[in-house]
Amino acid sequence: MVELEPIIGRYATLPIEGRDHRIYFEEAGQGTPLVCLHTAGAHASQFRHLMCDPAVTDRFRVLAFDMPWHGKSTPPPGWQDVEYALTSDFYVAAIMAFIEGLELDRPVVMGCSMGGRVVIRLAIEQGRRLGAVIGLEGSDRPAPWYHNSWTEHPDFVNGDFCVGLVSGLCAPQSPDETRWESLWHYYQGGTGVFKGDMHFFRTDSDYTARSGDIDTSACPVYLMTGEYDYSCTPEATIATAGRIPGAEAIIMKEVGHFPMSENPAAFRTYLLPVLDKIAARL
Amino acid sequence: MLETLADQVNSNPALVRRGGAMSASFLIEIGARGFHVSVDRGRITGVEEGPFIMRGWNFAIRAPEAVWEKFWEPFPDPGFQDIFAMNRFGHCVVEGDVDVLMANLRYVKDVLAIPRRKPNSAPKSESGHG
Numbered sequence: 001m002v003e004l005e006p007i008i009g010r011y012a013t014l015p016i017e018g019r020d021h022r023i024y025f026e027e028a029g030q031g032t033p034l035v036c037l038h039t040a041g042a043h044a045s046q047f048r049h050l051m052c053d054p055a056v057t058d059r060f061r062v063l064a065f066d067m068p069w070h071g072k073s074t075p076p077p078g079w080q081d082v083e084y085a086l087t088s089d090f091y092v093a094a095i096m097a098f099i100e101g102l103e104l105d106r107p108v109v110m111g112c113s114m115g116g117r118v119v120i121r122l123a124i125e126q127g128r129r130l131g132a133v134i135g136l137e138g139s140d141r142p143a144p145w146y147h148n149s150w151t152e153h154p155d156f157v158n159g160d161f162c163v164g165l166v167s168g169l170c171a172p173q174s175p176d177e178t179r180w181e182s183l184w185h186y187y188q189g190g191t192g193v194f195k196g197d198m199h200f201f202r203t204d205s206d207y208t209a210r211s212g213d214i215d216t217s218a219c220p221v222y223l224m225t226g227e228y229d230y231s232c233t234p235e236a237t238i239a240t241a242g243r244i245p246g247a248e249a250i251i252m253k254e255v256g257h258f259p260m261s262e263n264p265a266a267f268r269t270y271l272l273p274v275l276d277k278i279a280a281r282l
Numbered sequence: 283m284l285e286t287l288a289d290q291v292n293s294n295p296a297l298v299r300r301g302g303a304m305s306a307s308f309l310i311e312i313g314a315r316g317f318h319v320s321v322d323r324g325r326i327t328g329v330e331e332g333p334f335i336m337r338g339w340n341f342a343i344r345a346p347e348a349v350w351e352k353f354w355e356p357f358p359d360p361g362f363q364d365i366f367a368m369n370r371f372g373h374c375v376v377e378g379d380v381d382v383l384m385a386n387l388r389y390v391k392d393v394l395a396i397p398r399r400k401p402n403s404a405p406k407s408e409s410g411h412g
Contacts, residue, residue: 145370155384160300164387168364172357227360230367 007051009072014097016068017090023098024072025065029057032131032282033107034275035099036064037115039137039258040201041162041194042185043071046112049178049264055272059279060108065098067091069193084196088204091118096126108278110134113257114201116223116232120240124210127219132278134271135223137257139236140211140243142202151195151202159187162194169257171228174266182261208243216246220281222274223247226255250274283350283397284310284317288326290396298324301389306382308390311344324389341378343394349373353394356401365394 006028013022026044028051036047044064051062066073069084076082095118099107108131111119116138123133146165155161163186170179186194214221221244225237234251241249252259252270259267291297301324310317316332318339330337343365345353352362361371368374376383383390 145366150380150384153381153384155381155387160388161384164389164391165366167388167391168366172363228363228367230361230364230370 005048005052006057007048011072012101014094014101016094016097019076021068021076021094021097022074023065023068023094025063025098026051027061027063028052029059029061031059031061032279033099033102033104034060034062035095035104035107035109036062036260037095037109037111037118038064038067038070039113039115039185040197041070041189043067043188045071046182046185046258046261048261050260050268050271053264053268055268056275060275063098063102063104063107067094069190069196071188075190084192085199086114086197086204088118088121088200091200092121092125095122099129106131106282108132108134110136111138112136112260113138113232114197114205117201117205117207120207120211120214120221120244121205123214123216123219123221123244124207127215130219131282132220132222134274135221135237135240136259137225137229137232137237138223139232139240140207141236141240142205143231143233143236144202145231148202151198156195157191159189162186162189166231166257169229169231170262171226171254171256173254174256174262178264179262182258185261211240211243212245214244214247216244220278221247222250222278224250224252224259224270224274226252226257226259228254228256231257283312284319284329287319287329287393287396291324291326291393297389297392300324300392301386304382304386304389306340306386307338308378308383309339309342309344310394311342312350313347315347319393326393339378340382341376341380343374343376345374354398356399365391 007026009026013020038044038046043066047064069075116135119133119135120140163183223237223241225234238249241247304321307320318330320328361367369376
């Protein structure tokens with residue numbers, strides 16, 4: 001018998017904004033729920049290394065779900081006539097539906113990129129129901145680094161283009177194998193899904209007016225960004241932390257936009273101390 | 283710096299295959315020196331150094347020599363590891379028909395990375411790429 005990884009995958013149907021959505025999620029570990037949110041156009045496999053790290057799973061129940069339209073989650077019936085565009089409201093509703101549906105008590109929510117953006121709104125609106133939020137490559141407002149017209153270009157739905165677009169966001173020091181696995185996720189995306197996520201990321205997620213309202217004594221905020229990230233720059237992360245009293249910004253050396261998947265070994269050296277702090281106050 | 287570019291691309295079947303849909307030309311400007319790169323179905327058919335007289339190209343990437351030097355380091359500093367990073371931070375200019383660039387983005391990025399020195403290789407002046 002081969003050695004089995006500790007990750008278990010399940011399906012569940014969640015009501016999101018009044019409609020049922022069948023979603024796929026994976027989990028491993030026991031303890032405080034740690035809900036992980038994948039990047040735009042990708043899926044929950046980005047967190048597979050975290051789920052196989054006993055230093056995490058000994059005290060955290062790590063869960064990661066594929067957003068509707070992503071990974072093995074099913075798009076809602078009628079998808080064939082819909083142009084997918086993620087909104088801030090739907091994103092928050094999906095995350096809360098997952099938390100409520102699995103009856104997770106005061107989970108820590110950790111998201112990357114668009115997931116690192118939405119945790120800011122979660123902390124603003126749902127902070128008292130959460131243990132903490134961790135924004136990876138996160139900030140509280142869009143900062144486009146290519147022209148909006150690009151998203152209308154026919155090549156934007158092409159996997160090879162998506163990979164070309166994000167490939168430079170990985171740090172040069174990240175191991176080839178994990179870097180290319182991170183990029184493979186962008187080949188796997190459904191046509192138009194990455195583009196649809198950009199609606200949220202580029203035009204529907206400016207939280208700067210309210211990010212200062214976060215009560216970090218109820219819901220601590222940690223913002224962790226790789227020094228090679230030019231999508232969410234370290235400067236944008238530090239500026240966001242500056243708008244949130246009590247938030248902590250951590251800049252990670254030799255890491256890019258996909259810390260948990262492009263260089264799991266480097267990432268854990270930054271994440272474990274943050275998890276220690278969170279565990280100490282729970 | 284780009285003398286061996288054509289040979290290195292054309293002898294790499296995976297790279298030629300990746301660029302199989304590209305038949306176009308682009309300009310790499312290294313400081314005051316312009317290099318016109320012609321591509322035919324993924325093969326580099328010419329790398330010509332200027333000055334040019336009204337030579338056409340589809341898109342151009344322009345940066346000072348010191349920027350390209352950083353870009354071609356084995357482990358470039360943050361902000362210099364990718365043309366989009368360099369563009370965002372004002373280190374390089376990307377102009378022209380970006381549709382052609384977008385349609386062949388991964389191929390073009392891989393071609394531009396060819397002169398990048400390998401880790402532990404000698405400095406540029408002794409590496410044979412200069």
